[in-house]
Every structure is written in structure tokens, then in C-alpha cells.
Amino acid sequence: MATQMFEGRGHAAVYQKYRFAPGEELQRAILTYLKEKGANPPELVVDVGCGSGQGTHFLAEHFKKVVGTDISEAQIQEARDTSSSPNVSYLVCPAEELPFEDASVDLLAAFTAAHWFDIEKFMREANRVIKPGGCVAISTYTLDMSLHYGNCSEKLTKIYKEVWDVLSKHSHSKVKHVLENYKEIFEALPFSDKKRITDIYDKIPMTVAGVVGYLESVSQYQVLLKNDPEAAKSLLQDTEKRILETMGVSSRETPLEFWVRHVCVLGYKGL
Numbered sequence: 562m563a564t565q566m567f568e569g570r571g572h573a574a575v576y577q578k579y580r581f582a583p584g585e586e587l588q589r590a591i592l593t594y595l596k597e598k599g600a601n602p603p604e605l606v607v608d609v610g611c612g613s614g615q616g617t618h619f620l621a622e623h624f625k626k627v628v629g630t631d632i633s634e635a636q637i638q639e640a641r642d643t644s645s646s647p648n649v650s651y652l653v654c655p656a657e658e659l660p661f662e663d664a665s666v667d668l669l670a671a672f673t674a675a676h677w678f679d680i681e682k683f684m685r686e687a688n689r690v691i692k693p694g695g696c697v698a699i700s701t702y703t704l705d706m707s708l709h710y711g712n713c714s715e716k717l718t719k720i721y722k723e724v725w726d727v728l729s730k731h732s733h734s735k736v737k738h739v740l741e742n743y744k745e746i747f748e749a750l751p752f753s754d755k756k757r758i759t760d761i762y763d764k765i766p767m768t769v770a771g772v773v774g775y776l777e778s779v780s781q782y783q784v785l786l787k788n789d790p791e792a793a794k795s796l797l798q799d800t801e802k803r804i805l806e807t808m809g810v811s812s813r814e815t816p817l818e819f820w821v822r823h824v825c826v827l828g829y830k831g832l
């Protein structure tokens with residue numbers, strides 16, 4: 562069954578502001594795979610579960626026509642409000658019922674979204690819409706991020722992990738796919754030519770405000786906010802205070818690095 566977790570306007574606005582785009586190494590892994598496979602020169606690329614367009618912009622830089630789709634109207638509204646590329650359009654629709662003709666899509670991508678889908682139905686739909694000679698790229702960043710700043714990276718990462726110990730109590734059962742490095746999603750992809758990479762690392766430039774905003778955007782925080790708003794708000798306030806104190810700075814705009822690991826499932830639908 563489809564899961565709707567990103568429906569609120571407030572959540573979508575935070576999401577748009579703080580979620581980062583696919584990093585360079587993830588981009589490279591996808592583009593290299595397409596080249597290796599000698600896949601169709603992509604005409605139509607679809608970004609499923611596009612959110613407010615984090616991955617869609619990357620795709621639009623490389624491909625002729627990109628359609629971002631998402632089940633959440635609020636996310637698509639944010640995407641439309643921030644996109645200016647003439648080769649991008651957005652649609653509200655579930656991943657399990659894509660409004661594309663059979664064998665019409667050259668590349669079907671999903672960034673940090675596939676674990677929310679009904680995987681069996683989505684895979685059937687992906688197989689239907691992808692052209693022979695087309696590809697799929699399904700990725701997610703994992704939860705084992707680390708924070709890096711001067712000589713206090715270890716302490717900052719410990720703070721970050723402690724916050725996740727609290728947040729993970731509010732995880733949806735589907736987050737297990739992320740914890741399992743998309744193993745089940747890989748196995749469900751109905752192509753014989755496929756691979757799963759679990760060690761793509763990207764260093765994402767952030768600020769203290771960006772890290773706190775990212776935490777605010779995760780589904781676990783949004784569940785806590787709904788159930789116990791006071792606890793949720795003070796968790797973020799305390800976290801920001803602890804991070805600033807550890808770094809020995811006062812500005813929320815102080816830059817630091819967020820190191821993320823990506824898992825990527827890549828597949829080629831033979832001719």
C-alpha cells in the first residue's frame with residue numbers, strides 16, 4: 562500500500578529548504594552506469610517520488626526531458642515554485658500508477674523515495690513504462706551520516722547519533738529498507754542485468770542551521786512533532802545549542818560538512 566508521509570504544506574516547505582540534492586559521487590555513479598550500458602540516449606527521464614525536486618534538477622542538467630512525479634501535492638507545489646528549467650515538468654501521481662505509455666521512459670530514477678512505495682506494484686509499473694534498452698536508478702542516502710568540523714568531528718557525530726537514537730523510535734516500518742541497504746528493493750527489480758552499490762560517499766556542504774533543518778525534515782521528526790510538539794521543538798533547540806557549543810561558535814550559519822553514504826540500485830532493461 563502507498564504510504565503518505567509528506568503531505569503537509571509546512572513539512573514540504575521545510576523539506577524544500579533543507580533537503581540536499583544528490584552529491585557528486587552519486588551523480589557520477591549513475592551517469593557512469595548509463596555510459597557503461599550504452600543505454601538509450603535518454604529522451605524521457607522520470608524522477609519518481611521527486612519531493613520538491615532535489616534529484617530532478619540534477620537530471621535536468623543532463624537529459625532532454627525530465628518529469629518529476631510525487632504523490633504529495635504539497636511537495637509538487639514546492640517543486641513547481643522553485644523550478645525554472647524549461648525541460649522539467651511535474652505531476653502529482655502515485656509511483657504505483659505512472660501516467661506514461663508502455664515502453665516510453667528511457668530512465669526511471671527515484672532518490673530517497675522508493676522505500677515509501679508499494680515495492681511490488683512499483684516494480685511492475687517500472688517494468689511497464691521503461692523502454693527496452695532503458696535503465697533504472699533507485700538510490701537512497703542511509704542514516705549513518707557524520708558531521709565534520711575542525712577537530713571536533715567525533716563529538717559532533719556523537720551528538721548527531723544521540724538525536725537519531727531518539728528519532729528512530731518514531732521510524733515507520735518502511736525505513737527498514739534503508740537500514741537493509743535496499744536489499745529487498747534490489748531483489749524485487751525484475752531485470753536480470755542489475756547491480757547494487759552500497760558504498761557511495763558524498764561530502765555535502767552544510768551549515769549548523771542546515772543540519773538542524775535536515776533533522777526537522779525527516780519523517781521521524783515530523784511524527785514526534787505531531788505526537789509531542791514540545792519535546793520535538795526542544796530536541797532541535799538542544800541539538801543546535803550542543804552543536805554550536807561543541808564547535809565553539811555562535812552563528813547558525815557556520816559551515817560544516819555532512820558526510821553521507823548512498824546506496825544505489827541500477828538496472829538495465831535489455832533490448
Ligand SMILES: C[S@@+](CC[C@H](N)C(=O)[O-])C[C@H]1O[C@@H](n2cnc3c(N)ncnc32)[C@H](O)[C@@H]1O
Pocket residue numbers: 563564565566567568580581609610611612613614615616630631632633636654655656657671672673674677678679
Ligand atoms: C524522502 S522524500 C524524497 C524526495 C526527493 N526525491 C529527495 O531526493 O529528497 C520521499 C518522497 O516520496 C514521495 N512518496 C512517498 N510515497 C509515494 C508514492 N507511493 N508514490 C509517489 N511518491 C511517493 C513523498 O511524498 C516524498 O516527497
